Amino acid sequence: MGRLAPWIGGAIVLIALPHVFSSGFALTLMSQIGLLIVFALAYNMLLGQGGMLSFGHAVYFGLAGYFTIHYLNFIYEEEVPYIPVTLIPLLGGLVGLFFGILIGYVSTRRAGTTFAMISLGFGEMVTALTLVLVAIFNGEDGIQTDRVIGEELFGVTYGPNIEVYYLIAGWCLLCTLAMFLLTRTPFGRISNAVRDNPERVEFIGYSSQRIRWLAFSLSSFFAGIAGALHAVNIEHVGFEQVSVLQSGLVLFMVYIGGTASFVGPIIGATLLYFLQSTLTGVTEAWVLYLGVMFVAVIMFFPGGLAGLITMHQPIWRVHARLLAPLLIPYTRFFAALVASVLGCIGLIEMLYFRSSRLSTETELVIYGIESDPFSAVPWIVFTGIAVAGGFAVRKTLPSAVSAWNTAIADARTLPRG
Amino acid sequence: MNSALTLTGVRKSFGATEIIRGVDLEIRDGERHAIIGPNGAGKSTLYNLISGRFPPSAGGIHLYDTDITNKKAFEINRLGLTRSFQVTNIFARMSVLDNVRCGCLFALGHRYAWWKLVGRLRDLNDRTVLILKDIGLWGKRDLPAGLLSYADQRALELGIAVAGGANVILLDEPTAGMSHSEIEQAVSLIRRISEGKTLVIVEHDMGVVFDLADRISVLVYGEIIATGSPSEIRSSAAVQEAYLGTGAS
Numbered sequence: 001m002g003r004l005a006p007w008i009g010g011a012i013v014l015i016a017l018p019h020v021f022s023s024g025f026a027l028t029l030m031s032q033i034g035l036l037i038v039f040a041l042a043y044n045m046l047l048g049q050g051g052m053l054s055f056g057h058a059v060y061f062g063l064a065g066y067f068t069i070h071y072l073n074f075i076y077e078e079e080v081p082y083i084p085v086t087l088i089p090l091l092g093g094l095v096g097l098f099f100g101i102l103i104g105y106v107s108t109r110r111a112g113t114t115f116a117m118i119s120l121g122f123g124e125m126v127t128a129l130t131l132v133l134v135a136i137f138n139g140e141d142g143i144q145t146d147r148v149i150g151e152e153l154f155g156v157t158y159g160p161n162i163e164v165y166y167l168i169a170g171w172c173l174l175c176t177l178a179m180f181l182l183t184r185t186p187f188g189r190i191s192n193a194v195r196d197n198p199e200r201v202e203f204i205g206y207s208s209q210r211i212r213w214l215a216f217s218l219s220s221f222f223a224g225i226a227g228a229l230h231a232v233n234i235e236h237v238g239f240e241q242v243s244v245l246q247s248g249l250v251l252f253m254v255y256i257g258g259t260a261s262f263v264g265p266i267i268g269a270t271l272l273y274f275l276q277s278t279l280t281g282v283t284e285a286w287v288l289y290l291g292v293m294f295v296a297v298i299m300f301f302p303g304g305l306a307g308l309i310t311m312h313q314p315i316w317r318v319h320a321r322l323l324a325p326l327l328i329p330y331t332r333f334f335a336a337l338v339a340s341v342l343g344c345i346g347l348i349e350m351l352y353f354r355s356s357r358l359s360t361e362t363e364l365v366i367y368g369i370e371s372d373p374f375s376a377v378p379w380i381v382f383t384g385i386a387v388a389g390g391f392a393v394r395k396t397l398p399s400a401v402s403a404w405n406t407a408i409a410d411a412r413t414l415p416r417g
Numbered sequence: 418m419n420s421a422l423t424l425t426g427v428r429k430s431f432g433a434t435e436i437i438r439g440v441d442l443e444i445r446d447g448e449r450h451a452i453i454g455p456n457g458a459g460k461s462t463l464y465n466l467i468s469g470r471f472p473p474s475a476g477g478i479h480l481y482d483t484d485i486t487n488k489k490a491f492e493i494n495r496l497g498l499t500r501s502f503q504v505t506n507i508f509a510r511m512s513v514l515d516n517v518r519c520g521c522l523f524a525l526g527h528r529y530a531w532w533k534l535v536g537r538l539r540d541l542n543d544r545t546v547l548i549l550k551d552i553g554l555w556g557k558r559d560l561p562a563g564l565l566s567y568a569d570q571r572a573l574e575l576g577i578a579v580a581g582g583a584n585v586i587l588l589d590e591p592t593a594g595m596s597h598s599e600i601e602q603a604v605s606l607i608r609r610i611s612e613g614k615t616l617v618i619v620e621h622d623m624g625v626v627f628d629l630a631d632r633i634s635v636l637v638y639g640e641i642i643a644t645g646s647p648s649e650i651r652s653s654a655a656v657q658e659a660y661l662g663t664g665a666s
Contacts, residue, residue, distance in 0.1 A: 186522050186538075187531035189511075193519045196508035202490035203468060203500055204581060205523030214529055260510075 007177060014169040018162055027161040028233070033273050034168040035229035038175045040253045040265035042222035047251070048259030049183060050215040051195030052108070053116045055247050056123025060099055060220040062242025063126065064092035064227035066137060069237050072145040084152045089171050089228040096224015097217055104216035109209055111198055123244045130239040142238025145231070158232070168229050175222055180262060182218065191215045252290065256297050258304025267305050285352050289345075311404075318411040326403050333393065333400040340389025346371070346382035419446040419481075421585050421615040422467065422498075427476035429459075429466055436462045437473070438639035444585075446481075449616040451626045454636035455659075460619045461503055463636065464589055468500045469493040480585065495523065499583035503590045503619075505570045507577060509563030513554050516562045516573055517545045520580025544580070552576040552606060568599045572606065579610045586611055588618045592625055604628060627651075635659070 017030055039061055046052040068088055074080040083091060107118040130137035137143065148159045156163050182188050190211050193201050198208040231237050240246060249272070257268020272290070279286045297304055303311065315322050346366050350373035353364045364371055371378040422444035429437040436459045444450050454460055466473045469490035477486045485493050508516050518535060521544050527533070535541060549555045552572045557565065562573055571591060579586060591607060592600045604625055607616070620626050626633060627647045634644040637659045643650060650656055 181534065182531060184534050184536060185531045186527040186533065186535060187529050189515055189519055189535055190522060190529070192511050192515070193508045196510050197506060200502075200506045200508065200577070201519075202470075203494055204520050204577065205491050205494045206529075207489070207491050210529065214531070218531065 007173075010176075011173055014173060017169075018165055024161060027165050029274070029277055031161070031165045031168045031233045032230075032277070033270050034165075034172040035226045035233060036250075036253065036269040036273050037266050038172055038229065039223055039226035039250055040257070040269040041176060041179050041262075042219045042226065043250045044254045044259055044262075044265045045179065045182070045191075045215055045219040045222070047254055048264065049188065049195065050191045050212060050219075051198075052111065052212060052216065053251075054119040055116060055244060055251070056119040056121075056126075057219070057223055057250060058242050058244070058246035059103070059123055059126045060096040060223040061227035061230070061246065061250075062130075062237065062239075063099055064095040064224035065231040065237035065241050066130070066143065067095045068092050068228040068231035069143045069145045069235075070136075072147060072149060072231075073143075075149050076146065082150070085147055085149060085158050085232060086152055086156075086167060088232060089225045092228020092231070093221045093225040096227065097221040100217040100220020100224075101213075104213050104220065108212035108216050111194075111208070111212060115212075119247075120244065123242075123247050127239055127243045130242055137239065140239060142236055142240075144236040147232050147235055164233055168233060171225060171229055175225055176266070179222060183262065187211070187214060187218075252294050256293060256304055258306030258308075258310075260303055261306040261310050264304050264306035271305070283349060283352070284356060285348050288348065312407075315407045315411045318414050322407050322410055322414075326400075326407055329396065329400040329403040333396040336389055336392030336396050338389075340386050340393055342367070343382050343384070343386025343389050346378070347386060350378060350382070420444060420479075421446045421448075421481060422617070423477075423479040424467070425477045425479075427463075427466060427473045427478060429462055429471075430474050435474075436639055437466065439476070440636070440639070440641055442634060442641055442644070444615060444617055445632075447613070447615055448631045449611060449618070449629050451630035451633045452617065452619045452636055453621075453623075453626055453633060458636045459639045460636055461589060464500060464587055464619065467493075468498065468587060494581070494583070497584040498587070499578045499581060499585070500587035501574050501578040501589055501591060503593060505567075505574050507562045507570060507573055510561055512559050513562050513565065513573060514545060514549065514558040517548050517554075517576050517580050518542075520577040521545055521548070524581035524583070548576050548580050551609065553602075568595055568603075571595065571603065575603075575606065575610065583614075585615045586617070588616065588620075590619055590621060592620065592622055600625065 014034075018027060021027075021030065043054070043057050046054050046057065068091065071080060071083070071088070071091060072085075075082055103122055107115055107122065110118075131139055147164070148157050151157055158164055158167065183192075190201065190206055191214075193206075194208045194211045194215075201208045201211070227237075227241065230241065253268035253272045254265045255268070256272060257266065258264025276286065276290075279289070283289075301308055312323065312326075349366050350364065350371065353373045364373055366378075373379075420443045422442070424440050424442040427437055427440045428435065440463060452460055452463070465471055467478055469485065469488055469492070472487050477484060479485065480493065480496055480498055483496055485496065485498075488496075508519060511519070518541060521541055522528070525538075525540055525544065527538065527541065546555070549558055552575060554565075554569060554573060554576065557569065562570065565573060575588070575591060578588070588607065592603045595603060600622065607618070607629065616629075618626075618629065630647060632645060633647055633650045635642050635650065635656050642659055643653050643656050645653065
């Protein structure tokens with residue numbers, strides 16, 4: 001029963017969410033996050049589970065999306081057998097699987113840098129093809145569809161956004177469960193073994209090449225499901241969806257979320273897409289922040305956000321009260337960090353405002369305060385906050401680290417309770 | 418007598434350098450056979466040729482009656498030959514338990530299965546428990562293998578190698594870098610896991626070699642200069658001159 005709890009909890013959250021956030025914006029946002037979670041988990045089957053760094057996994061996401069759009073249009077024109085929209089994602093998955101098997105056969109022959117370069121090559125190639133083969137992909141405009149092709153069970157038409165949300169939520173839960181179970185199969189375990197030590201695997205009877213191929217194909221299957229859900233949700237697919245940019249975005253999501261734990265990609269996809277869709281309207285510097293965040297994760301906590309959580313797992317497993325002494329040093333450190341980050345953001349926003357000739361706004365508002373980037377005062381204030389915060393970060397970090405060390409040591413000496 | 422491994426005229430060159438210069442060797446079924454020789458004699462290279470890490474430049478290798486000369490490592494392993502490594506070669510981020518499980522999986526016929534859960538495979542888990550207890554790591558089964566002490570990692574290395582139940586076991590310096598008491602434990606472990614099987618062992622510690630081996634081969638500069646029982650090797654003039662005389666214990 002304990003093992004089922006997170007899944008039941010997840011299902012309840014997914015069902016309840018649209019009743020809490022019911023605006024159209026929130027619904028589309030949550031739908032998009034749901035399908036990106038599937039994509040990110042699929043990507044982590046390669047990166048976190050199988051040790052394959054791909055720069056072109058959007059190919060399987062995007063091609064499935066294109067296919068889905070065409071298929072929906074063909075259904076509308078009655079040229080292909082009818083498939084209910086509820087099951088269309090499965091078709092997208094099969095498209096992903098097909099291309100995964102095909103391209104994976106070539107790209108997974110080698111691991112490491114070679115694999116990464118080949119994935120980049122295929123990513124660029126497919127993007128170029130979508131722009132050249134106008135008859136199929138319609139160039140830069142992409143293709144669109146109408147997802148309402150008929151009435152399904154219980155009168156569902158997938159016209160209203162809420163119905164699409166539940167379609168995506170259902171597939172998201174199903175795929176997450178499937179990918180979680182996959183990590184616990186002989187395939188999943190040997191995939192981890194190939195990640196850790198591909199050489200050794202060959203001497204316990206396995207072809208590491210074969211395992212990589214299998215992992216790649218299965219991952220492409222789930223990426224395809226995500227792509228089909230994208231097509232149904234947005235009703236449009238363009239070259240952006242197969243491009244290296246999209247591949248990079250999923251890499252960022254998975255890495256910032258944490259590759260080592262199963263929930264990492266879920267956290268990463270949720271956080272990054274939420275930030276992206278809320279911040280792009282507010283700041284022009286979003287991409288810069290994303291890059292800084294990525295670099296910070298790589299340099300300071302390569303385990304990602306999920307890694308920060310799991311490093312406390314041995315402590316609360318023993319007893320939750322052992323976390324109490326962490327509270328004050330952590331709060332101090334976090335306050336210092338937030339201050340320095342806010343200071344830096346202020347400076348960056350003013351820089352952007354001054355250098356951007358495109359800006360149509362005449363005044364800059366930062367944190368609700370009108371800040372004139374052409375006068376000295378805000379520059380001095382934000383520099384002061386950033387520098388003071390930076391010093392405070394350096395000052396408070398050692399005590400936060402030592403608090404963690406003490407808690408871990410205590411957890412080791414105490415018996416499990 | 419039936420032979421488990423037969424090497425005939427095996428040669429291996431890397432570029433212009435010939436490392437293995439025509440090795441003929443016969444390992445009998447069920448014996449414990451040690452290969453000794455000075456550093457750089459080509460012992461590890463010989464292992465790499467037998468286990469399929471890379472193919473020989475010339476000559477032939479047979480595992481029982483099967484020609485394995487140009488087979489890949491995993492194919493040779495499936496035919497019943499396993500090996501350990503001189504430098505510890507484990508799955509560092511996985512738990513000790515999963516390391517051993519991986520060693521068992523293929524041999525138990527679970528191969529690439531993605532439709533069954535490892536937790537539910539009774540044959541797999543029974544065998545894993547057996548191996549873990551045998552190598553003395555049952556109490557540390559949930560630790561990431563990378564966090565084990567050196568001696569424990571060496572034991573795990575052995576565990577992974579023998580987990581599949583292969584008939585022919587090649588060990589590459591299993592006691593290298595161990596303390597005296599650790600060596601004693603390792604030797605008794607090796608004795609247990611090689612019970613009823615064919616064991617080939619490369620080893621520098623002469624105590625271990627003379628303790629374990631039924632027969633010994635001496636490899637010097639890519640050639641076998643002598644093969645015989647421990648007492649024959651000890652009294653061989655050629656070996657004295659080429660190897661034991663030059664500062665070895």
